[in-house]
Amino acid sequence: MKEHPLIISSPLAVSPTPAISPVPRVEPASGVSPALSASSVLTSIPGLKASTVLTLGSPPHIRAEGDITKAMRDVIIALTPAILVSIYFFGLNAIFVTGVCVLSTTMTEFLIRSILRRPFSLNDGSAIVTGLLLALSLPPTTPWWLCALGGIVAIGIAKELFGGLGKNVFNPALFARTFLFVFTTWHPLIEKYIVPLWWKSHAFTRLLTARFVGNAVIITDFAGKRIDSITAATPLAFARAGSQVFSTPSGYWSLLLGNIGGVLGGSSLALLLGAAYLVYKGHINLKIPGSILITMAILSIAVGKDPIFHILAGGLILGAFFMATDWVTSPVTTYGQIIYGIGIGIFTFFVRNYGTRVEGMCTAILHMNVIALFIDRYTRPRRFGE
Amino acid sequence: MRLPSFKGGIHPPHYKSETEHKAIVACPLPEKIVLPLSQHIGAPCKSLVEVGQHVKAGEKIAESDAFLSVPIHASVSGIIDSIAPHPHFSGLEITCITITPDRQQESIPFAGIDNPQREPIEKLKSIIKEAGIVGMGGAAFPTFVKLSPPRDRPIDSLIINACECESFLTCDYRLLVEKTDNFLKGVALVMKIVEAKTAYIAIESNKPEAISAIRKRINAVNSHDSSYNNSYDNPYDDSHNNLHNILILELETKYPQGCEKQLIHAVLNRVVPLRKLPSEVGVVVQNAGTVLAIYEAIRFGKPLIERRLTVTGPGIKNPQNVLAKLGTPIKHLISFCGGWKDGPPGKIVIGGPMTGFAVDNLAVPIVKGTSGIVVFSRDMVPDPDKYWPCLRCGKCAEVCPMFLVPSLIGYYSEKKRYRAADECGALDCMECGSCAFVCPSRRPLIQFIRKTKAHLMSQKKKAMTRG
Numbered sequence: 080m081k082e083h084p085l086i087i088s089s090p091l092a093v094s095p096t097p098a099i100s101p102v103p104r105v106e107p108a109s110g111v112s113p114a115l116s117a118s119s120v121l122t123s124i125p126g127l128k129a130s131t132v133l134t135l136g137s138p139p140h141i142r143a144e145g146d147i148t149k150a151m152r153d154v155i156i157a158l159t160p161a162i163l164v165s166i167y168f169f170g171l172n173a174i175f176v177t178g179v180c181v182l183s184t185t186m187t188e189f190l191i192r193s194i195l196r197r198p199f200s201l202n203d204g205s206a207i208v209t210g211l212l213l214a215l216s217l218p219p220t221t222p223w224w225l226c227a228l229g230g231i232v233a234i235g236i237a238k239e240l241f242g243g244l245g246k247n248v249f250n251p252a253l254f255a256r257t258f259l260f261v262f263t264t265w266h267p268l269i270e271k272y273i274v275p276l277w278w279k280s281h282a283f284t285r286l287l288t289a290r291f292v293g294n295a296v297i298i299t300d301f302a303g304k305r306i307d308s309i310t311a312a313t314p315l316a317f318a319r320a321g322s323q324v325f326s327t328p329s330g331y332w333s334l335l336l337g338n339i340g341g342v343l344g345g346s347s348l349a350l351l352l353g354a355a356y357l358v359y360k361g362h363i364n365l366k367i368p369g370s371i372l373i374t375m376a377i378l379s380i381a382v383g384k385d386p387i388f389h390i391l392a393g394g395l396i397l398g399a400f401f402m403a404t405d406w407v408t409s410p411v412t413t414y415g416q417i418i419y420g421i422g423i424g425i426f427t428f429f430v431r432n433y434g435t436r437v438e439g440m441c442t443a444i445l446h447m448n449v450i451a452l453f454i455d456r457y458t459r460p461r462r463f464g465e
Numbered sequence: 466m467r468l469p470s471f472k473g474g475i476h477p478p479h480y481k482s483e484t485e486h487k488a489i490v491a492c493p494l495p496e497k498i499v500l501p502l503s504q505h506i507g508a509p510c511k512s513l514v515e516v517g518q519h520v521k522a523g524e525k526i527a528e529s530d531a532f533l534s535v536p537i538h539a540s541v542s543g544i545i546d547s548i549a550p551h552p553h554f555s556g557l558e559i560t561c562i563t564i565t566p567d568r569q570q571e572s573i574p575f576a577g578i579d580n581p582q583r584e585p586i587e588k589l590k591s592i593i594k595e596a597g598i599v600g601m602g603g604a605a606f607p608t609f610v611k612l613s614p615p616r617d618r619p620i621d622s623l624i625i626n627a628c629e630c631e632s633f634l635t636c637d638y639r640l641l642v643e644k645t646d647n648f649l650k651g652v653a654l655v656m657k658i659v660e661a662k663t664a665y666i667a668i669e670s671n672k673p674e675a676i677s678a679i680r681k682r683i684n685a686v687n688s689h690d691s692s693y694n695n696s697y698d699n700p701y702d703d704s705h706n707n708l709h710n711i712l713i714l715e716l717e718t719k720y721p722q723g724c725e726k727q728l729i730h731a732v733l734n735r736v737v738p739l740r741k742l743p744s745e746v747g748v749v750v751q752n753a754g755t756v757l758a759i760y761e762a763i764r765f766g767k768p769l770i771e772r773r774l775t776v777t778g779p780g781i782k783n784p785q786n787v788l789a790k791l792g793t794p795i796k797h798l799i800s801f802c803g804g805w806k807d808g809p810p811g812k813i814v815i816g817g818p819m820t821g822f823a824v825d826n827l828a829v830p831i832v833k834g835t836s837g838i839v840v841f842s843r844d845m846v847p848d849p850d851k852y853w854p855c856l857r858c859g860k861c862a863e864v865c866p867m868f869l870v871p872s873l874i875g876y877y878s879e880k881k882r883y884r885a886a887d888e889c890g891a892l893d894c895m896e897c898g899s900c901a902f903v904c905p906s907r908r909p910l911i912q913f914i915r916k917t918k919a920h921l922m923s924q925k926k927k928a929m930t931r932g
Contacts, residue, residue, distance in 0.1 A: 133825040134811055135556075136849030137912035139898035140818040140841065141477055141632060147853055147905045203853065245854030245906070362858075411859035411870055460868040462890050464726060464739040 145360075151204030153360050157353030158211045158401070164336070165343040168275035169219035170283045173343050179223050181210030183230025184251075191239045205244055209233050212252035215344030215397060216441065217259070220289045220298055221269050228262070229255040249448045250408045253398075253441050260441075266291045271298060272340040274311040281306065311340025314392040315437040325392065326385040334391035347396040354400035366416040367409060367423075368399040374424025384432065393431060398440035399423075408448040415451075415458040422447045468670055470717035471727035473866040475899045477632045477720055477819070479671060483784040484777050485635040489643060492789040495797035498541050498564040499551055499830035500526070504791075505599040506606045507533030512562055518545045522572035523768050525595075526562055535597045535607045540770035540790035541566040552826040554815040554835075561830070564792070575766035586658050589763055593658075596762035597769045597833070602626060602637075602723065602752035603816055605834030608759065611751070612658050614744035623661035624732050625652055627668040627675065627753040628716065628723035631817025634837045636773040637753045639786045641668075641675035644757055645682045651760030652711055659749045664711045665732050666753075669718040679713050720819060721897040725750050727866050739893060754836075769833055776802045780810035780840035789831060795838050796827035811846030814839040819898045853906035861900035861910065867893055871900035871910045878913035883920045891917040 165173040188206040192199050200206075213229050233255035241247040263269055268289045278285065286301045299305050314325045314334060324330055325339075333339050337346025344350060357363045375395065376386040389395065403409060403423055410419050423443045430439025503509035508531030520526055520539040528536035543566040550558035578584055578592075594609040614620055629637040641648060656664050668676055686708045716722055716731050726737045728750060735746040743750055751759075754773065761767045770791055777784035782803030789798060795815065799805075814821040815829065818839050831838070861871040869890045877886035894914045901910040 133813060133823070134846045134849065135823045135825055136812075137901075137909055137915065138814075138818070138820050138822075138896075139902045139911065140812060140814050140821065140823060140839070141902065142847070142907065143475070143477070143903050145905060146907055147856060150858075150905050243854070245856045361860075364863075406856040406858035409857070409859075411857050411862050411872060413862075416859070455870070455873070459870060459873075459889070460862070462739055462869060462893050463730075463867045464736050464741070 147205070148203050150360075150362050151208050153357060153362055154208050154401075155204065155211065157356045158208075158215065160349035160352050161215060161337075161344050161346055161397075162211070164346040164349040165215070165219070168337055168345075169273065169343065170278035171285065172219040172287050175223070175286055176217055176219060176221055176226055176343060177211065177214040179226035180214035180217070180230050181207055183227040184210035184213065184234050187231045187234040188239070191235060195239070197239075197243065200244055203244065206234060209238070209251045212250075212401060213255050215401075216252060216256045216342050216394065218269055218272050218289075218342055220271055220273055220287045221259075222288045222290070225259055225263070225269060229259050232258045245407055247407055248452075249445055250402050250405045253402055253445055253448075256441055257445060266296060268296055271296050272311050272313055272342075273298060273309045274340055275338050277309040281309075313341045313437070314339050314388070315431060318388065318392070319437050323385075326388045331387055331391060334388070339392075342394060342397075344394065344397040347391045350396045350400060354396075357400070357404075363400065363404040364416075366413060367403050367420040370417045370420025371395070371399040371403060371424045371427075374421045375428055378425065378428040382432070389428070389431070393427075393438045394440045395427065398427075398444055402440075403444050403447075408444075408451055410451045410454045410458065412455055412458045412460055414460070415454040418454055418458065419447050419451060422450075468715055468717040469731045470719050470722065471731045471866055473864050473868070473899070474719040474721060474727070475864050475902050476718070477902060479718075480633045480777075480818075481635050481638070481671070484633075484775055484786055485638055485672075485674075487639070487785045489636070489639050489773050489786040489788050492787045492793060492798060492801050494541060494566045494570075494790065495793050496565070497546065497794065498539075498543070498566060498790060498792035499561045499794060499828070500537055500540065500564070500792040501551070501553055501559045501561045501830065501832055502527050502537065503559060504537060504605060504832040504834065505535055506604065507531065507535075509560075510534060510537050512548050512560075514545050514548075514562065516545050516547055519543070519567075520545060520564065522570065523575060523770060524573050525768075533607060533610060535594055535599060535609070536768075537562075538597055538768040538770050539564060540792050542569060542571045543567045552829050554822045554824050554829045554832075556822070556824070561792075577764045577766040579764075581654055581763045582657060584763075586660075589654070589658050592763050592766075593759055596758075596767070598755065598758050598762060599769070599833045600752055601754035601758060601772060601834060601836070603820065603834050603836050605832070608751070608755055611749065612655070614659070614742070614749060618744040619747060620659045620661050620744065620749050621663065621747045622733060622749075623652070623656050623659055623664040624728060624748060624750045625655075625664060625666045625753055625756055626723050626725075626728055626750055627666055627672070628728065629672070629753075630669060630718075630720045630722040630724075631819055631836070632720075633777050633839050634775045634817050635777075636775045636786045636836060638672045638675050640754060640757060640773055641672070642678050645678045647760050647764075648753065648757050649679065649682055649686070649708065649711065650764070651756040653708060654760055654763060655749075655751055655756055656710070661749065662710060666711065666713045667716055667722075667728055667732050668713065669722055670715050671718040676713060676715055683708050683711055683713065720899065720902075721866060721895075724866060724895060724897055726895075772831070772833065772835070774798075774831060774835055775837040776840075777837065778810075778814075778840035778842075779845055780805055780807070780813075780842040782806040791833060792830045794828050794830050795824070798831065798838060799827065799840065805840070807842060809843070810840045811843035812841040814841070819902065820896065847907070849909060852908045855908060856906055858905060860903045860905065864899040864903050866897060866899065867895065869894060871914070872904075872908075874917060875908055875910045875913040878917045883917050883924075886914075886917040887921055892921060894918075 184206045233251040237249050237251035237254035238247045271289045290299050335348040379386040379389045410416050426443035427439040508529045510527035510529045512527050514526045521542045524539045525536050526539045543564045546563040546565045551561035553559040590609050598608040599605040729748050775786050776798050855872050874886045874889045874891045
């Protein structure tokens with residue numbers, strides 16, 4: 080850009096008379112823009128070129144640091160520890176699943192926006208966040224085409240069909256996850272979980288995938304070679320079967336670390352670390368996660384179940400801190416957020432303990448997503464002085 | 466210990482360090498003085514002068530018969546140059562009286578009252594009206610009206626708003642440090658006028674110098690310090706007694722601490738009912754600058770012809786606090802403060818950065834309510850048209866000091882569903898801008914709300930003319 084020498088160039092002269100100090104007339108520079116010159120009363124501003132554009136616009140004229148791009152970046156940072164831990168426990172598969180999910184969500188967003196001629200929004204990073212969250216809620220052996228399908232459903236249906244960023248009713252990642260679970264009901268490809276650190280007895284770089292062979296789902300590597308005796312049950316499935324193995328200090332420790340059979344985002348500790356970062360950055364507050372956790376604890380104690388186990392297991396931390404706090408799909412008002420959290424807590428508790436499925440966080444959040452807007456409407460705060 | 470404050474609000478960067486330690490300097494006269502005929506909330510004035518006529522400084526040049534109006538005085542002596550529409554900071558052209566200052570600079574004789582504490586209240590109020598005093602914090606509401614609460618609402622407390630919660634602005638801060646004595650006498654005077662038993666000087670914690678200056682002065686007067694009595698130009702007993710009831714209250718530094726209802730809540734823990742005035746809870750609030758103007762008008766007979774303002778911002782070479790005649794074009798003030806720093810500016814704001822008006826014309830004059838000029842460099846001005854959809858993060862509802870849900874109002878306004886926006890309380894918004902400040906989607910929420918308000922108002926007008 081050309082440098083414009085400016086405006087009121089000469090310093091003010093000392094006034095000739097003590098009574099009044101008129102400003103010496105500043106000679107207008109050539110090329111003064113008529114558009115910017117004042118009305119008949121005053122001469123235009125010397126040196127202010129036609130290309131000088133002053134921005135108008137409504138107040139406020141200062142804004143807080145950070146916009147949604149930075150917020151999304153912070154969410155990605157917050158999810159990083161959980162992803163690293165999953166790579167440690169599940170090997171190359173964690174990277175593979177995460178990669179395919181993110182690639183799928185971003186590509187879907189790019190393609191749909193191209194087709195619909197909507198402005199590109201990849202740079203806001205929200206598609207990447209959706210991809211990461213989807214990956215963290217899938218088992219490590221999810222076949223690549225299901226990961227890709229999940230990404231397409233998350234962005235294509237749950238987000239862009241509703242109008243794009245900010246318009247979606249459902250959390251895209253959870254919508255896609257539920258879709259995949261329903262999709263695979265007749266051959267449950269994504270309900271096969273593997274033991275953590277399985278790669279120590281095989282090879283870190285070995286890629287696994289769930290396959291449908293005959294009437295059974297088996298784990299094979301990509302070459303199709305069957306790999307036996309590495310499947311595991313999730314802690315919730317253990318508990319449903321009546322096992323108390325995770326209600327011990329060492330069990331809690333395994334749950335915190337993520338040293339369990341389950342989805343990629345199994346490490347409660349790593350997730351809590353990320354959540355703390357988001358709270359510190361002011362992107363989420365503790366109203367929703369807090370009320371989910373407290374509801375869950377109270378209900379568990381009331382029926383004599385282990386509250387700590389129920390908080391640490393089954394993706395509750397992932398759901399409470401990263402999915403339920405999703406800005407777009409959660410209520411805005413303070414009371415609304417608390418009601419929403421309590422609703423998720425109750426729902427999850429009942430599905431987990433009495434439902435046909437062992438885990439209920441995902442469905443609970445999706446159901447509460449539907450009524451989030453209505454919760455907002457009925458919990459509008461009283462105005463100051465009302 | 467936590468300092469008193471209100472619920473909600475934001476902590477914008479202060480940006481006050483550039484000017485808060487610089488003494489207020491008088492700005493030399495410009496080539497032209499431009500006085501808009503409407504410088505206050507209420508009926509605009511009608512000109513009393515003609516083109517070519519010579520006026521003296523302090524001469525009344527415009528007034529109105531309407532109740533809600535105050536006269537306008539010539540801020541300099543000189544020849545009336547024109548009475549014609551002229552650019553105004555609102556972006557409109559408003560009829561202005563333009564004066565070319567002369568070299569003599571005579572003023573009309575100012576007749577002050579030596580002992581105002583002994584004068585009847587009604588007389589003092591009429592002096593305040595005749596002096597053209599309006600709220601100098603920015604709203605520019607005629608002060609005499611504010612000092613005349615309904616008879617059935619006795620006032621027990623006067624709150625002096627010395628918060629100056631807007632970033633960048635420091636003119637009230639400097640005024641309190643430099644004019645402590647007259648300011649306190651003004652407080653005592655306003656207390657008498659509204660018959661308040663107690664006055665609270667509410668000031669944010671980021672103005673320690675002002676707090677200590679006021680505290681020192683109050684203590685000195687109250688303890689009848691002999692040195693103080695000697696320097697006291699016009700000792701009047703009533704005022705001495707009154708200073709015992711002037712309390713200084715340090716508040717948390719938080720925006721918008723200076724908003725009237727939030728301030729009353731912070732200071733007295735009283736809640737002004739929605740759409741009601743502070744007198745409802747027995748309170749009158751006055752801005753610090755206004756109090757000084759009231760004192761100067763009554764004691765020295767000086768009408769409101771000049772004011773202190775902060776000329777600052779990253780785009781100004783020499784930011785400082787300035788005492789300028791009303792009607793001085795901002796171009797002159799900017800040149801007085803050294804002109805632009807690092808090339809052409811990106812944005813020029815009249816008033817504070819949270820509520821002020823962006824202008825594109827440097828001929829715009831300062832008026833009674835102008836508390837500052839903030840010049841932003843280009844790199845500080847983002848594209849106002851670039852914003853994202855609402856992500857419903859709820860930050861706006863968290864900070865709204867009126868407990869509204871601004872995101873919802875913005876959403877409805879964008880969809881032109883004004884009735885729904887009205888139900889969300891759009892009309893109760895005081896446009897502090899906290900919501901838009903925190904919005905991570907950078908949504909122009911204040912613009913949406915203003916649009917809603919304008920629409921609702923025009924509908925109301927239509928309904929009234931029909932019915």
